[in-house]
Amino acid sequence: MSILIRNGTLVLPEGPVQADLRMDGGKITQIGPHLPAGDSQVVDAAGKLVFPGFIDTHTHFEMNKGLPNETADDWRTGSMAALAGGTTTVLDFAESQRGCSLASALETWHGRADGVASCHYGFHMTIKDWDPRIKAELKDMTAAGVTSYKVYMAYDNLRLSDGVIYEVLKATAAEGAVVGCHCENGDLVTKGIAAQKAAGNLGTEAHPLSRPPLVEAEAVSRYLSIAELAGVPVNIVHLSTRRGLEAVRAARARGQKLYVESCPQYLLLDDSLYSLPDFEGAKYVFSPPARSKDDQAALWEGIAAGDIDTMGTDHCSFDFHGVKELGREDFSKIPNGLPGVEHRPALMYHFGVGQGRMTVSDLVRLLAEQPAKLFGMWPQKGCLAVGSDADVVIFDPARTWTITAKEQVQAVDYTPYEGMTLTGKPEAVFLSGALAARDGKVVLEGQGQFVRRGPSQFWR
Secondary structure (H helix, E strand, C coil), rough: CCCCEEEEEEEECCCEEEEEEECCCCCEEEEEEECCHHHHHCEECCCEEEEECEEEEEEHHHHCCCCCCCCCCCCCHHHHHHHHHCCCEEEEEECCCCCCHHHHHHHHHHHHHHHCCCEEEEEEEEEEEEHHHHHHHHHHHCCCCEEEEEEEECCCCCCCCCHHHHHHHHHHHCCCCCCEEEEHHHHHHHHHHHHHCCCCCCCCCHHHCCHHHHHHHHHHHHHHHHHHHCCCCEEEEECCCCCHHHHHHHHCCCCCEEEEEEEEHHHHEEHHHCCCCCCCHHHHCCCCEEEEEEHHHHHHHHHHCCCCCCECCCEECCCCCCCCHHHCHHHHHCCEEEECCCHHHHHHHHHHHHCCCCCCCHHHHHHHHHHHHHCCCCCCCCCCCCCCCEEEEEEEEEEEECCCCCCCCCCCCCCCCCCCEEEEEEEHHHHHCEEEEEEEEEEECCCEEEECCCCCCCCC
16 A cells, blocks of 8 residues: 655755655655545654655674674664664675685675565675785676775774775776775774783773874875875765864865765764773773764764765674673773664754754755765665655654663663653654554564665765
8 A cells, every 4th residue: 555644844855845755666656745645545744854764874783693792783683773763774794704705795694684684775895805806706796786895994804905905996996886994093003902901001991092083083094095096986984083074174175085974972972981980981982982072073063064974873782791891801802882773863863953963954965865875875765756765754853752771672781872862753664665663663574675786976
């Protein structure tokens, strides 16, 4: 049966309008004022905002499978949490074992997500190795609908040399793909960790001290220099600092084309949390770490200025009990990551739109439109338009509620946003035209589909 959403404020690419929207056969089929009901099921959205389904550009579900530091959220719970919070598409990171093919990683991630996911999904491909064999696989990845990649400048088991990153950028650009980078100077992080431990600083407060803002800013500048030399647009993931943002602005002032992702934790959490008693600071150990309030202010300014293009979560949910606690005696052994996929839209609405830092149109650009364009899904995803997929969120801007771990869908045993009272919450979430979540609870499981993506649609 087709569904007609009436009386809501639709946030369209051209701006908010009072109009009705009809969904049928998994697509948006009509948008306009006073549409006739016909034989459609009518949903009254009076006083509500109607958004395109949100896209999370950065998740890690079912990571470290079978190890003591396995993530709490697998594809079932992680995708359900996303859907409950209004996110209808996630982009997760497929990661091969050292010496193995990209195809092996793609097969593994499909095996975990296909038939299990409750939201739609795609994969970024992490590149750990680089040789003629891997390079030859890029065309196969494009044919399989994978058109984005990730490289690391940190972590000994993941990072690539500058010269290899240059080669990756050149080769992937030929496929119309975009490469995101974890920008931290790996050598300096290693030295920073060693220095803290040598000084006897083994608690959680040593984590941000071991990888200060300069470590990110240097890597951002270096990555952008490599990209400039390669002559290709690139993406910077989870930007966290004013210094990093300054490097971005300087590159753009020179005419460089680049894109920037940040995450809610860098806007809402600060480095004072690492000094909490009783090892509570471990809940906030992620990398890059939470920064200063000045860095937070800079990122909000960057959002207002349009310097930040997408908003992911880097959702990587490790239980506090038994998993984060692996590092009780040594901060460097605390699994790095935090949950967030469920609460991102509401957090960004409350602290962004609700506090006058952005408009509802800005929210849609950041959480839906620009992610869809950058990652080759526009206009299938990311907008309310006739012919687009019927992934739709009815959002109650007046609903006041409080985030608690007890009531979340995420399977992890805590939330870093515990006790935050927000105004604004998704009321109903439609996936491919079917009601899939209501009032924060999933009512239709396992209907997510793999999104075959095309080339990046750069707009700068």
